[in-house]
Amino acid sequence: MRPARALIDLQALRHNYQLAREVTGAKALAVVKADAYGHGAVRVAQALEAEADGFAVACIEEALELRAAGISAPVLLLEGFFEADELPLIIEHDLWCVVHSLWQLDAIEQARLSKPLTVWLKLDSGMHRVGLHPKDYHEAYQRLLASGKVAKIVLMSHFARADELDCVRSDEQVAVFEAARKGLAAEVSLRNSPSVLGWPAMSSDWVRPGIMLYGATPFGEEQALAARLQPVMTLESKVICVRELPAGEPVGYGAKFVTSKPMRIGVVAMGYADGYPRHAPTGTPVLVAGQRSQLLGRVSMDMLCVDLTDVPQAGLGSTVELWGKNILASDVAVAAETIPYQIFCNLRRVPRLYCGA
Ligand SMILES: *Cc1c(COP(=O)(O)O)cnc(C)c1O
Numbered sequence: 001m002r003p004a005r006a007l008i009d010l011q012a013l014r015h016n017y018q019l020a021r022e023v024t025g026a027k028a029l030a031v032v033k034a035d036a037y038g039h040g041a042v043r044v045a046q047a048l049e050a051e052a053d054g055f056a057v058a059c060i061e062e063a064l065e066l067r068a069a070g071i072s073a074p075v076l077l078l079e080g081f082f083e084a085d086e087l088p089l090i091i092e093h094d095l096w097c098v099v100h101s102l103w104q105l106d107a108i109e110q111a112r113l114s115k116p117l118t119v120w121l122k123l124d125s126g127m128h129r130v131g132l133h134p135k136d137y138h139e140a141y142q143r144l145l146a147s148g149k150v151a152k153i154v155l156m157s158h159f160a161r162a163d164e165l166d167c168v169r170s171d172e173q174v175a176v177f178e179a180a181r182k183g184l185a186a187e188v189s190l191r192n193s194p195s196v197l198g199w200p201a202m203s204s205d206w207v208r209p210g211i212m213l214y215g216a217t218p219f220g221e222e223q224a225l226a227a228r229l230q231p232v233m234t235l236e237s238k239v240i241c242v243r244e245l246p247a248g249e250p251v252g253y254g255a256k257f258v259t260s261k262p263m264r265i266g267v268v269a270m271g272y273a274d275g276y277p278r279h280a281p282t283g284t285p286v287l288v289a290g291q292r293s294q295l296l297g298r299v300s301m302d303m304l305c306v307d308l309t310d311v312p313q314a315g316l317g318s319t320v321e322l323w324g325k326n327i328l329a330s331d332v333a334v335a336a337e338t339i340p341y342q343i344f345c346n347l348r349r350v351p352r353l354y355c356g357a
Helices: 010-024 033-037 041-048 060-068 084-092 102-110 134-147 169-181 193-198 329-335 340-345
Strands: 005-009 027-031 054-057 075-077 096-099 117-122 150-156 187-191 233-245 263-268 285-288 291-296 304-307 319-323 352-355
Touching: 005 010, 010 027, 010 041, 010 193, 010 352, 027 041, 033 041, 033 060, 033 340, 041 054, 041 060, 041 352, 054 060, 060 075, 060 084, 084 102, 084 117, 096 102, 102 134, 117 134, 134 150, 134 169, 169 187, 187 193, 263 319, 285 329, 319 329, 329 340
Parallel strands: 005 352, 027 054, 054 075, 075 096, 096 117, 117 150, 150 187
Antiparallel strands: 005 233, 233 263, 233 319, 263 304, 285 291, 285 319, 291 304
């Protein structure tokens, strides 16, 4: 069997969820969109269900996967419905629904619903992606109430730059939100992972942690609370071939790396078809036989090469951690000029093994 695998530590997942609760004192929707950022939405939701206040996903397909697996906790659709004909399913499966646009509000008014909806009414407080314009916010709230089709409304918004710890933009967004919701007596949900970890003074009845659940920091710098996160996924494989090369020999496609001295090189069963970033350059950290080393040359589809020159204990069959508790996914992301979100979401082909259930 090919030795590439992703170990998912559900105990670490629960630790990170509790941290989001503990530092905010708020109710927390565990964000499990995109197959729980590559960790497996059903297994992640099952592991958290006993303690989680609910879950959040990107679309009804993802929500129905959780329901089909028997998850009965609240599930929020972060973009609401894409077409009005999803509304009967939303009711049938008891899903919570974001309303971010006036067309969705029209659709709710026009729909015939067998039960009232729970709506999270989203304000565009300055990110300018989705969300109602502040001038429309009060009226949208009143229209939802007047429709008679809504049992509960939560007021929400989303931050564009909460991962930038010295940026004033998040405070400006809060000010826009506070002004827009003035006089509306409803619960509030503002905070994603970077604002949970980095903006302690911000208040929010509901928080929406995503990346922090999986143990990766959303910040590009050291941060005290982020340092308490426990990595959940360990992506590992094994050395399947070892070669000794003299100086001046190229390694891998395109000869992107050429030995500068006699070197020992290990070939690892891991490639971009598994989601390892192809753009990770020579020097990207890896752990081989318990020791830090580096990637060499271009990542290919099913294999990549690592430096064994200074890892004498490593050889054929040695375990290689690509990211996990020793090599942080966020550090691999920096090397590959991406973010840990994408590193995790790209995982595929590799079997996931769960522990700490
Ligand atoms: C994805 C998402 C989140 C979670 O964001 P993280 O940065 O991963 O914590 C929260 N809220 C909304 C609206 C989202 O789309």
